[in-house]
Every structure is written in structure tokens, then in C-alpha cells.
Amino acid sequence: MKMNQKLSWVLMLGATVLFSQCKNADNPEPEDPNELITTVRLHFTQQGTTTPVSFAWRDPDGEGGNPPTQFDAITLKANTTYTLEIELLDESKTPIEEITQEIEEKKEEHLFVFTTSPTGLLTYTYGDQDARGLPVGLTGTTRTGNAGTGTFKVQLRHQAPVGGVAVKDGTPGPGSDDVNLTFNLTVQ
Amino acid sequence: MRVIQICLLFLLGTLAVRAQVPSCDCFVKGVVRDQHTAQPIPGALVLVVGQNKAVTSDEKGRYELSGLCPGHYQLECRIVGYQSIREDIDLSAGHEENFSLAEEEIHLKDIEITAHRTDAPLLMPVEVLSGSDLAQTRGQSLAESLKGLTGVTTLQTGASIAKPVIHGLHSNRVLIMNNGVRQEGQQWGSEHAPEIDPFVATRLSVVKGAAGVRYGSDAVGGVILVEPEELPIDKPLSGELNLVGFSNGRQGITSGTLQGGVKGWAGVGWRAQGTLKRGGNVRTPNYYLDNTGIQEKNFSLAAGYRHQGFGVDLFYSRFDTQLGVFSGSHIGSVTDLLNVIEQGEPLIKSGFSYEINRPFQDVSHNLGKMEAHYHFPDGNRLQWVSSWQYNQRGEYDLHRPRNDSLAALNRPELSFRLTTFTNEFLWDHKPLAQKFSGQIGISNLYQYNLMQGRPLIPNFDQWSLGVFAIERLVHNGWELEAGLRYDYRHLTTYRVVNRQKITDVFAFRNASGTLGAGRALGDHLSLRxxxxxxxxxxxxxxxxxxxxxxxxxxxxxGDASLRPEQAFNSIGSIQYSRPSLTVELGAYYNYLRRYIYLKPQPEPILTVRGAFPFFQYTQTDASFRGVDASLNWKPTARLAWISKLSYLRVYDERNNAYLVQIPSNRWENQLRYEVPQAGGWQQLFVSVGNLWVGEQRRVPVNSDFAPPPPAYALWNVQLGGTLPMGEKNDLEVGLTVHNVFDTVYRDYLNRFRYYADEIGRNISLRVKWKFGA
Incomplete structure (x- = not known):
């Protein structure tokens, strides 16, 4: 390997500065953040219709660099039932990576948690389950209350097994946040 | 750089006592030699403490002190470039009564005094851990071993990752010299422990204060010297075997050394050493910490040759560890962190296990070193040290990649590979007028880092060159030292930003200086x-x-416009030393110009995991003021009281505020009772100690998620002794109980203080079998 070559160099050259030895450092590999999520889209489809209204959070270059480019406020009709589908993307990659699909495949260790404040503004019911009958939250149903304003927090809990033992138990407790976004919500 | 290598001053003295009591014509004579080369050392001062008698060794290293009365004396030998040594000689009447007068009028007795050639500036405070004090720390990490020294604390990440902190400074502000070579690992990270096996060393020294002239960059807070014993040239085979067990974490460590000369090959010596360590989840008083196991496999090989003033040493060491990182510490968002703090204990609990799961660190460090030197017959000396280091660091996150094919590769999410070459040439000029000695050195470094995975730091390559000179004078009870150094460093970084390669070039230049004075006032008091x-x-x-x-x-x-930090350090100490009482008081003022730290920014940064508090690397001017005090009082021959106090106060002078992550003040007390002999045992001792650590109240307001933890006090008990099993064949046994009362506490300088308590009671048993030496 290259190492032996270098060792012999150093033994031969002593104090000489080895300018020519730095050929690999100047060839950095592209960064490889496997866990990156740059885009969160919420698709609300009113019951009985097929065209969703969508709201998004986007930070196409990931953490750091430029600030997020989009953080929509959610506006929904009062006392209406919607289906809610979540779409996650990594737009920093070419081609754009579908994170939603990966969550679907790993749903035994993921849980979406939706928290509305004030609580009456919107209620959420899970529409999917993993193999152990625990909720996931990629699809679900929401029911808005009376008109008002508040916030709608979307969390994706990554509840990976600890020491080979599953920790997901249907509650938000275990694991850590992969997504934690608080959208402004207006019900009118 | 004269002091780079570790060689022993060997004072082979022959003590002659003329037993014509009560007349005072006993004498002591001998030769002062450097053990490394066996060359005599001219110009060494040999004095009898309390007798106002001193002589200088002649050009053949010989000395003779005459006109001594029988009694108890301390003999002291001092030479520039070496640590001064003291040896007790007992010429008491009681001793002489055992001599048969018929036997001979002159009783001859060999006294061997070994002194260590110091790798430290002469006039800076140096704390040394060796012999039985070092033996009591065996099995612990490097930083843990050192934290019994005044002014030295640790910065921890959980129980298994610890970094040494000297006078409040750590990481890249503390330089580690591993067997005479700058340790070039990944020390910039606060969760990156030094990649060193303390079993390699028989001596750990801490130089406190800025020592940039001798060591070059990074010696801002101090220097840690990890020094193995001198190679056993032409000595018979000897060795030791250490077995250490810790109850907490059910950790077991075994380390062995074999060394000797080679028959028929004059001038040759060799050593082989290896360590294995395995530990599982550690336990706080109330719960286990999940995934805190550790595994280590280290070894080192050394060989050397000496012939007529010429010497060459080869050394290779490999350090290899896997460290579990407490799984409860993975934080996705600020909400996660606040939840854990509110809960007061980790959300993930577990039982005991040796298994290391994600997240974990996989670190290895290789060091190859070649040292050659030649002593010219006229006293000049030339030395060349060349080294190669290869550091590999993999960090595995809690979560594997979501993508199955990537996950199957099981690659570290962060990988650093750092390769370093260093060279150093030193010329020690011969003593001039038996007063001046000095050293000129030139050192260079070339290194490059290869990075893969999650974006964190860029690839880089850098080279640096340093030139220095140090001159020392010993005259009329004064010791003076002055030195200058100039460094140049050239750094090129390579990053990929938005799929484009960006290259940045930096050049740093710096001049350093040192000036020291020491003065002995009488026989017991000295000032530095x-x-x-x-x-x-x-x-x-x-x-x-x-x-x-x-x-x-x-x-x-980060901030690419940062400029180099500079430390201006003044440190003074008074030492009062008698056989029954030693008091040392040191005070320091360290001013760091352009001190780099993380400054909290008013606006948080929004990410997909929510808003995070935003910190920017910024420079300010900081002052570090402190006092180190220690006392060792022996009211009786068997009882000793040892007390150590460290006080530190740090202030951001530019912003008129305190700084974060500064160790709190501490006071350690120990009562020790020694029994020289009982049954078949020797050097039996029992000690009870208490460590009090204050609460850090000097923190900037609103800079942290949780306030600094309250003060705590820990008790520990130690007992030990040596069991001789034959000639040159000893068994040393030690039993230690740390945190006797299973106290629940947290430390401000443990980064996991948000998540979990510190570890509870820990009982350790150490057995060391030593033979042949």
C-alpha cells in the first residue's frame, strides 16, 4: 500500500518537507449525509375530493449553508375531514431521493407524532400500521374544529432498536427526532 | 529541544564511611553518568543538603565530598537538562553499630541514584506520576490516571471517554508527547480521548503552563509527557505482568512487558509490551448506562543499540479501541434534550452487557519512531527523531442509513484518517565554562487528513517548520533559562460545497519566547x-x-477568518521541602489573546429537526488565573497527610463575562498510614481520601440548557503492599474503592451531565508481578 512507500520516504528524506505526498487529500469525497431530509410536504385531501392542498418545508441544501427556502403556513377549512399524507425528500441528491419510501420500508422503527395547539383546532387519527400493529402516520385522517389559529407540530420519531430489541411502543417516548417542525395553522 | 529524549542520569556513587566516631572525616564519592550513553557528565553539582557542602563533577564525571560527620543526610545532584534528584543516605550511629569494627575501618556501600533527564523546561512546574503512584492508577485511561495531580482535571463524555484538562485548557490546547513524539490524533473533538495506552509509560509528567518554545504549537495550557523506561541494554531478561479488575463495568485489564538485552550482541536491548482491556456497561448508583462498554487491544515494540556514544532506537506502538457511546445521548432536537433534562434520568435503561452497539467509536493509532544520536567526545551532542503516525477514527451513529444497501455496508457515518510525519534535529552544545548549556533545534511536520461521511471537517494537508534555541545558566544559586522559537505552518483544505470542490489556503506564523529564573534560598526553600x-x-x-x-x-x-491563538503565561512557585514536610504553592496567570470559543448567537438556526441554538466560533481575550497548592506532612514516620487544592478563575476580558466549560475548584485530602514491614509483606499502606469538587458558579448567563450541577464530595479507600517472592521477584497488590458511599453526583465537565449521573461505587483490584529487575 501507499503507507510503506511513505515510510521509506520519511526514512530517506529526514527533515525534507514532503510536498509531493499529499495527492489524496486534495480529492475530497462528496459529503454523504445518509439521514438527510431536506423537504417535508403535507398533502391534505378534503374528503370527497381528489385534489390535495399541499404545504411544505424546504431546505434544499440541507443543514447549514443557505437558510430554509420555504416554510408554509397551513390553511384549512373549519369542521372538515381531510386525509393527510406525508411526503419526505432529500433534494440535495441527484436524482432526488424519496425518503417516504424508506420510512415505509422501515416503519417498524418510525412514528409520526402530530400535536395541535390548541388541541381542539385539529384532531388526527392514524391511518396505517406496522407489522406489530403499531401506528406509523404516513397516512391518516384529520378533522378540523371551529375557525381559529394555532400551530401544528409534525415530528418523525426514529425509534431504532436498542441492542437488537425493538423499542417502538406506539408512544412518542423512545428514540429521537428526525423531523421536528412546527407549522402555523389557520382554520377558517 | 535538548530535552527531547528520555534518558536517565545515573549517579553511581560509592559511599565510603570512615567509622572513626565521632570524628568528621567521612566522605562520599562517585561518578555521575548518563545512563543512556554511560558517558560521564561533567559539571554536575552534588551537594549535601543541610551541610552547606557542594562540589562539581570533573571532566570525567567524578566528584568527592569529604569532611562529613556520621548522621542522616540528603544528597542532591543537580545538572542542567536533568531533573534534580535527592537521595537519603543513612550514616546514623545505629547503622554503624551493626558494622563489625574488626571487619574494616572503611565500610563501602554502593548507592545508586537514578534521575530522569527531563523533557520539560527546567523552571516550569512539572508534576510527575511514576512508581507506586502510577501503579495505583493502572487500568485507567490516560486522562483518568492524571487527574490526581494538582491543576489537572478531566473533560468527559460519559464514563469511558476522558480528556486531560490542565489549568482549564484541553483538547488542542494540551500537547501530548508520546515517547518524544507529538501525538497527532484527532484531538480537536471534545469527545475524542487521547489515543494512548498508559501501560506503555513508566512515567507520566505534566508540564503546567505555556511551553511553546520547546514543543511548538498547541502547548498552550501545558504538555503531557508519556515516557517509557530506558531500554535495558545488555541487561538480563525481566518483565512484569499486570492484572486489573474493576467491579463497575466488570472491567478486566491485563498488560505484560518483557525486556532485556541479547546475549552475544553487546549494546542491544529490546522490549515488547501488550495490553488487553474489556469492560461492559457501567452503573450509576441507580441504573446501568446502556452501551458504555469498552474494548482495547494495544501493543508496542522497541529495540535499541548503543556503541561508543552512538545510539539508535526503534519504536512501534499500536493503540486500538472500540468505545460504546451511551445510547441515551443521541439527541435529535432541542425538545429531545429538554425532555431528558426534565426527566432527570435517561429514557433508555438497560441491564449489564459487554456488547458494544451503535453509537460507538472505533479508533486506532499507530506510531513508528526512529531516534538516533551521537555524543561527540568533547561533550556536544546531536540527535535526530523521525516519526510516522497513522490515526484512524470511525464514528458510528445510532441510526444506520435508511437505505438497506448502504446499511448493509455498515460503514462509519464519520471517518477520519490522519497521517503525520515529523522530524526533529537537535544539537546540544557542550557545557561552556561549566555554567552554560543549551540546545538548538529544528523540527518539521507534514500531515494530511482524509474524511468520509457526514459533513463535519474538510480534507486537509499541512506542513509546518519550527526553529528554536534555548540557553541555560546555573550560577551562584541561580538557575536561568531563556529561549526563542519561530514557527511557520501552511494549511490547505479541500471541501465539496454544492458539488464543487473548494480549496482554501492558510499560512500561520508565530514567534514564541520563554524566560525563567529559579533560586534556592537555604536548603529547604526554593523559588521559581x-x-x-x-x-x-x-x-x-x-x-x-x-x-x-x-x-x-x-x-x-466555524469561521475561516480566525487567526492563531496566543498564550502569555506567567507561573511562579515556592517550594518548601523537608523530609517530614513538603509544601508547594504555585500561582499562574495565563492570558490568551484571540482565544477561540463558541459564542452563543441571538437567533436560532432552523433545521428539519426544529430550531437549534446557534453558536459561532469567535475570538476573544481570556484570562486564566489560578492557584495550585499541595502539602505532604508526615507527623510520624508512618502517617502522612496529603492535601491538594486547585483554584481557577477564568474571565472573558473583551466581553466582560465568564466562559463556559471551565472546571470547578477542588480540594483533595488523603490520610495515609504506612507499615514498612509486616508478615511477609513490605511497604504496606492504607489510605482514606476525600475529593471535594465545588459548584461552578462562574458561568455566563443563559448559555446552557441546565445549570451547572451542585458541589459533590467523594470518598475513596486504598490499601496495598508488596510481597517479595524471591530475589528480584515481587508481587504488588492493591485494592481501591472509589466512591465508597455510592454517591449520586454529576460533574460540570462531563458532557453527559444532561442525561445521566456519574458512575457509582467502583472496587478495583490490582496485581502486578515483577521479575528480573
């Missing part, structure tokens, strides 16, 4: 004062970080 400067170039993480630091729940951003 040292002024020194040191510098440190900003490291790549300070220049280019840009992202969330998981575990700290902070968004950290």
Missing part, C-alpha cells in the same frame, strides 16, 4: 518564576464546522 508564550493555529473544525452537534444539541458554525 517562568514567563512563557505559546500559540495554536485554529484547527479545521474551528474554521469549517457547519452543522448540528448531536449530543450537544447545538448548531455550530
Amino acid at each position: 518564576l517562568n514567563l512563557g508564550t505559546a500559540w495554536r493555529a485554529p484547527n479545521v473544525s474551528e474554521l469549517f464546522s457547519d452543522g448540528v452537534h448531536h449530543g450537544a444539541a447545538a448548531y455550530e458554525r
Whole structure:
């Protein structure tokens, strides 16, 4: 390997500065953040219709660099039932990576948690389950209350097994946040 | 750089006592030699403490002290470039009564005094851990071993990762010299422990204060010297075997050494050493910490040759560890962190296990070193040290990649590979007028880092060149030292930003100086004062970080316009020393110009995991003021009281505020009772100690998620002794109980203080079998 070559160099050259030895450092590999999520889209489809209204959070270059480019406020009709589908993307990659699909495949260790404040503004019911009958939250149903304003927090809990033992138990407790976004919500 | 190598001053003295009591014509004579080369040392001062008698060794290293009365004396030998040594000689009447007068009028007795050639500036405070004090720390990590020294604390990440902190400074502000070579690992990270096996060393020294002239960049807070024993040239085979067990974590360590000369090959010596360590989940008083196991496999090989003033040494060491990182410390968002703090204990609990799961660190460090020197017959000396280091660091996150094919590869999410070459040439000029000695040195370094995975730091390559000179004078009870150094460093970084390669070039230059004076006042009192400067170039993480630091729940951003830090350090000490009482009082003032730190920014940064507090690497001017005090009082021959106090106060002078992550003040007391002999045992001792650590009240307001933890006090008990099993064949046994009362506490300088308590009671048993030496 290259190492032996270098060792012999150093033994031969002593104090000489080895300018020519730095050929690999100047060839950095592209960064490889496997866990990156740059885009969160919420698709609300009113019951009985097929065209969703969508709201998004986007930070196409990931953490750091430029600030997020989009953080929509959610506006929904009062006392209406919607289906809610979540779409996650990594737009920093070419081609754009579908994170939603990966969550679907790993749903035994993921849980979406939706928290509305004030609580009456919107209620959420899970529409999917993993193999152990625990909720996931990629699809679900929401029911808005009376008109008002508040916030709608979307969390994706990554509840990976600890020491080979599953920790997901249907509650938000275990694991850590992969997504934690608080959208402004207006019900009118 | 004269002091780079570790060689022993060997004072082979022949003590002659003329037993014509009560007349005072006993004499002591002998030769002062450097053990490394066996060359005589001219100009060494040999004095009898309390007798106002001193002589200087002649050009053949010989000395003779005459006109001594029978009695108890301390013999002291001092020579520039070596640590002064003291040896007790007992010429008591009681001793002589055992001599048969018929036997001979002159009784001859060999006394061997071994002194260590110091690798430290003469006039700076140096704390040394060796012999039985070092033996009591065996099995612990390097930083843990050192934290019994005054002014030295640790910065921890959980129970298994510890970094040494000297006078409040750590990481890249503390330089580690591993067997005479700058340790070039990944020390910029606060969760990156030094990649060193303490079993390699028989001596750990801490130089406190800025020592930039001798060591170059990074010696801002101090220097840690990890020094193995001199190679056993032409000595018979000897060795030792250490077995250590810790109850907490059910940790077991075994380490062995074999060494000797080679028959028929004059001038040759060799040593082989290896360590194995395995530990499982550690336990706080109330719960286990999940995934805190550790595994280590280290070894080192050394060989050397000496012939007529010429010597060459080869050394290779490999350090290899896997460290579990407490799984409860993975923080996705600020909400996660606040939840854990509110809960008061980890959300993930577990039982005992040796298994290491994600997240974990996989670190290895290789060091190859060649040292050659030649002593010219006229007293000049030339030395060349060349080294190669290869550091590999993999960090595995809690989560594997979501993508199955990537996950199957099981690659570290962060990988650093750092290769370093260093060279150093030293010329020690011969003593001039038996007063001046000095050293000129030139050193260079070339290194490059290869980075893969999650964006954190860029690839880089850098080279540096340093030139220095130090001159010392011993005259009329004064010791003076002065030195100058100039460094140049050239750094090139390579990053990919938005799929484009960006290259940045930096050049750093710095001049350092040192000035020291020491004065002995009478036989028991001495004063020392040292002024020194040191510098440190900003490291790549300070220049280019840009992202969330998981575990700290902070968004950290570097600044490519940072300039080098400079330390101006003054340190003075008074030492009063008698056989029954030693008091040392040291005070320091360290001013760090352009001190680099993470400054909280008013606006948080929004990421997909929510808003994170935003910290930017910024420079300010900081002052570090402190006092180290120690006392060793022996009211009776068997009882000793040892007390150590460290006080530190740090202030941001530019912003008129305190700084974060400064160790709190501490006071350690120990009562020790020794029994020289009982049954078949020797050097039996029992000690009870208490460590009090204060609450850090000097913190900037609103800079932290949780306030610093309250003060705590820990008790520990130690007992030990040596069981001789034959000639040159000893068994040393030690039993230690740390945190006797299973006290629940947290330390401000443990980064996991948000998540979990510190470890509870820990009982350790150490057995060391030593043979042949």
C-alpha cells in the first residue's frame, strides 16, 4: 500500500518537507449525509375530493449553508375531514431521493407524532400500521374544529432498536427526532 | 529541544564511611553518568543538603565530598537538562553499630541514584506520576490516571471517554508527547480521548503552563509527557505482568512487558509490551448506562543499540479501541434534550452487557519512531527523531442509513484518517565554562487528513517548520533559562460545497519566547518564576464546522477568518521541602489573546429537526488565573497527610463575562498510614481520601440548557503492599474503592451531565508481578 512507500520516504528524506505526498487529500469525497431530509410536504385531501392542498418545508441544501427556502403556513377549512399524507425528500441528491419510501420500508422503527395547539383546532387519527400493529402516520385522517389559529407540530420519531430489541411502543417516548417542525395553522 | 529524549542520569556513587566516631572525616564519592550513553557528565553539582557542602563533577564525571560527620543526610545532584534528584543516605550511629569494627575501618556501600533527564523546561512546574503512584492508577485511561495531580482535571463524555484538562485548557490546547513524539490524533473533538495506552509509560509528567518554545504549537495550557523506561541494554531478561479488575463495568485489564538485552550482541536491548482491556456497561448508583462498554487491544515494540556514544532506537506502538457511546445521548432536537433534562434520568435503561452497539467509536493509532544520536567526545551532542503516525477514527451513529444497501455496508457515518510525519534535529552544545548549556533545534511536520461521511471537517494537508534555541545558566544559586522559537505552518483544505470542490489556503506564523529564573534560598526553600508564550493555529473544525452537534444539541458554525491563538503565561512557585514536610504553592496567570470559543448567537438556526441554538466560533481575550497548592506532612514516620487544592478563575476580558466549560475548584485530602514491614509483606499502606469538587458558579448567563450541577464530595479507600517472592521477584497488590458511599453526583465537565449521573461505587483490584529487575 501507499503507507510503506511513505515510510521509506520519511526514512530517506529526514527533515525534507514532503510536498509531493499529499495527492489524496486534495480529492475530497462528496459529503454523504445518509439521514438527510431536506423537504417535508403535507398533502391534505378534503374528503370527497381528489385534489390535495399541499404545504411544505424546504431546505434544499440541507443543514447549514443557505437558510430554509420555504416554510408554509397551513390553511384549512373549519369542521372538515381531510386525509393527510406525508411526503419526505432529500433534494440535495441527484436524482432526488424519496425518503417516504424508506420510512415505509422501515416503519417498524418510525412514528409520526402530530400535536395541535390548541388541541381542539385539529384532531388526527392514524391511518396505517406496522407489522406489530403499531401506528406509523404516513397516512391518516384529520378533522378540523371551529375557525381559529394555532400551530401544528409534525415530528418523525426514529425509534431504532436498542441492542437488537425493538423499542417502538406506539408512544412518542423512545428514540429521537428526525423531523421536528412546527407549522402555523389557520382554520377558517 | 535538548530535552527531547528520555534518558536517565545515573549517579553511581560509592559511599565510603570512615567509622572513626565521632570524628568528621567521612566522605562520599562517585561518578555521575548518563545512563543512556554511560558517558560521564561533567559539571554536575552534588551537594549535601543541610551541610552547606557542594562540589562539581570533573571532566570525567567524578566528584568527592569529604569532611562529613556520621548522621542522616540528603544528597542532591543537580545538572542542567536533568531533573534534580535527592537521595537519603543513612550514616546514623545505629547503622554503624551493626558494622563489625574488626571487619574494616572503611565500610563501602554502593548507592545508586537514578534521575530522569527531563523533557520539560527546567523552571516550569512539572508534576510527575511514576512508581507506586502510577501503579495505583493502572487500568485507567490516560486522562483518568492524571487527574490526581494538582491543576489537572478531566473533560468527559460519559464514563469511558476522558480528556486531560490542565489549568482549564484541553483538547488542542494540551500537547501530548508520546515517547518524544507529538501525538497527532484527532484531538480537536471534545469527545475524542487521547489515543494512548498508559501501560506503555513508566512515567507520566505534566508540564503546567505555556511551553511553546520547546514543543511548538498547541502547548498552550501545558504538555503531557508519556515516557517509557530506558531500554535495558545488555541487561538480563525481566518483565512484569499486570492484572486489573474493576467491579463497575466488570472491567478486566491485563498488560505484560518483557525486556532485556541479547546475549552475544553487546549494546542491544529490546522490549515488547501488550495490553488487553474489556469492560461492559457501567452503573450509576441507580441504573446501568446502556452501551458504555469498552474494548482495547494495544501493543508496542522497541529495540535499541548503543556503541561508543552512538545510539539508535526503534519504536512501534499500536493503540486500538472500540468505545460504546451511551445510547441515551443521541439527541435529535432541542425538545429531545429538554425532555431528558426534565426527566432527570435517561429514557433508555438497560441491564449489564459487554456488547458494544451503535453509537460507538472505533479508533486506532499507530506510531513508528526512529531516534538516533551521537555524543561527540568533547561533550556536544546531536540527535535526530523521525516519526510516522497513522490515526484512524470511525464514528458510528445510532441510526444506520435508511437505505438497506448502504446499511448493509455498515460503514462509519464519520471517518477520519490522519497521517503525520515529523522530524526533529537537535544539537546540544557542550557545557561552556561549566555554567552554560543549551540546545538548538529544528523540527518539521507534514500531515494530511482524509474524511468520509457526514459533513463535519474538510480534507486537509499541512506542513509546518519550527526553529528554536534555548540557553541555560546555573550560577551562584541561580538557575536561568531563556529561549526563542519561530514557527511557520501552511494549511490547505479541500471541501465539496454544492458539488464543487473548494480549496482554501492558510499560512500561520508565530514567534514564541520563554524566560525563567529559579533560586534556592537555604536548603529547604526554593523559588521559581517562568514567563512563557505559546500559540495554536485554529484547527479545521474551528474554521469549517457547519452543522448540528448531536449530543450537544447545538448548531455550530466555524469561521475561516480566525487567526492563531496566543498564550502569555506567567507561573511562579515556592517550594518548601523537608523530609517530614513538603509544601508547594504555585500561582499562574495565563492570558490568551484571540482565544477561540463558541459564542452563543441571538437567533436560532432552523433545521428539519426544529430550531437549534446557534453558536459561532469567535475570538476573544481570556484570562486564566489560578492557584495550585499541595502539602505532604508526615507527623510520624508512618502517617502522612496529603492535601491538594486547585483554584481557577477564568474571565472573558473583551466581553466582560465568564466562559463556559471551565472546571470547578477542588480540594483533595488523603490520610495515609504506612507499615514498612509486616508478615511477609513490605511497604504496606492504607489510605482514606476525600475529593471535594465545588459548584461552578462562574458561568455566563443563559448559555446552557441546565445549570451547572451542585458541589459533590467523594470518598475513596486504598490499601496495598508488596510481597517479595524471591530475589528480584515481587508481587504488588492493591485494592481501591472509589466512591465508597455510592454517591449520586454529576460533574460540570462531563458532557453527559444532561442525561445521566456519574458512575457509582467502583472496587478495583490490582496485581502486578515483577521479575528480573
